[in-house]
Amino acid sequence: AQSVAQPEDQVNVAEGNPLTVKCTYSVSGNPYLFWYVQYPNRGLQFLLKYITGDNLVKGSYGFEAEFNKSQTSFHLKKPSALVSDSALYFCAVRGSTGGGNKLTFGTGTQLKVEL
Amino acid sequence: GAGVSQTPSNKVTEKGKYVELRCDPISGHTALYWYRQSLGQGPEFLIYFQGTGAADDSGLPNDRFFAVRPEGSVSTLKIQRTERGDSAVYLCASSLQGSPLHFGNGTRLTVT
Numbered sequence: 001a002q003s004v005a006q007p008e009d010q011v012n013v014a015e016g017n018p019l020t021v022k023c024t025y026s027v028s029g030n031p032y033l034f035w036y037v038q039y040p041n042r043g044l045q046f047l048l049k050y051i052t053g054d055n056l057v058k059g060s061y062g063f064e065a066e067f068n069k070s071q072t073s074f075h076l077k078k079p080s081a082l083v084s085d086s087a088l089y090f091c092a093v094r095g096s097t098g099g100g101n102k103l104t105f106g107t108g109t110q111l112k113v114e115l
Numbered sequence: 116g117a118g119v120s121q122t123p124s125n126k127v128t129e130k131g132k133y134v135e136l137r138c139d140p141i142s143g144h145t146a147l148y149w150y151r152q153s154l155g156q157g158p159e160f161l162i163y164f165q166g167t168g169a170a171d172d173s174g175l176p177n178d179r180f181f182a183v184r185p186e187g188s189v190s191t192l193k194i195q196r197t198e199r200g201d202s203a204v205y206l207c208a209s210s211l212q213g214s215p216l217h218f219g220n221g222t223r224l225t226v227t
Contacts, residue, residue, distance in 0.1 A: 043218035
């Protein structure tokens with residue numbers, strides 16, 4: 001079975017400071033990892049993905065994520081946070097073997113960026 | 116329309132009633148997914164279609180839930196004898212094979 005853990009329900013950061021939203025995973029085979037963002041009363045929007053290649057993946061809106069195989073982590077980062085980044089962030093995983101294209105999501109981390 | 120469209124956006128129904136939720140995927144996307152998101156939780160997988168057939172329905176909670184995609188495009192999620200515990204946001208997503216999922220805005224179902 002595949003699973004995702006997002007240990008922080010909420011992350012608070014001041015605008016202009018770097019942010020990190022944590023994610024660890026468990027999956028059979030090589031992981032395919034994703035970050036999605038959700039604004040109030042909206043569906044999930046794709047931010048970035050890791051399939052293979054460089055461990056540092058760059059995505060939309062200046063976000064990036066670092067894949068660490070030994071720690072089974074895929075933390076989301078941004079060098080300088082904006083108030084408009086405040087939203088609910090979900091990490092998701094699927095395995096390269098079996099499971100089709102079924103994504104398993106974490107419980108989400110609420111990011112709050114304050115002036 | 117460029118995105119995944121879900122209708123209705125909100126549905127209130129009485130316990131025991133039947134409901135249908137509709138999803139219009141992005142044109143050309145062969146894969147279609149239904150997820151359910153309860154308050155404070157991440158989306159939970161329900162069912163996945165590749166074309167017209169259900170490739171994986173392992174997430175459907177019980178036999179009150181059923182989904183169809185007869186022509187390989189629009190899909191309908193059907194819930195019989197609704198229960199208060201079915202209240203959630205039902206999300207639909209579509210994709211091309213191997214590409215990221217594109218989600219609709221969801222249908223908020225409230226069972227009173």
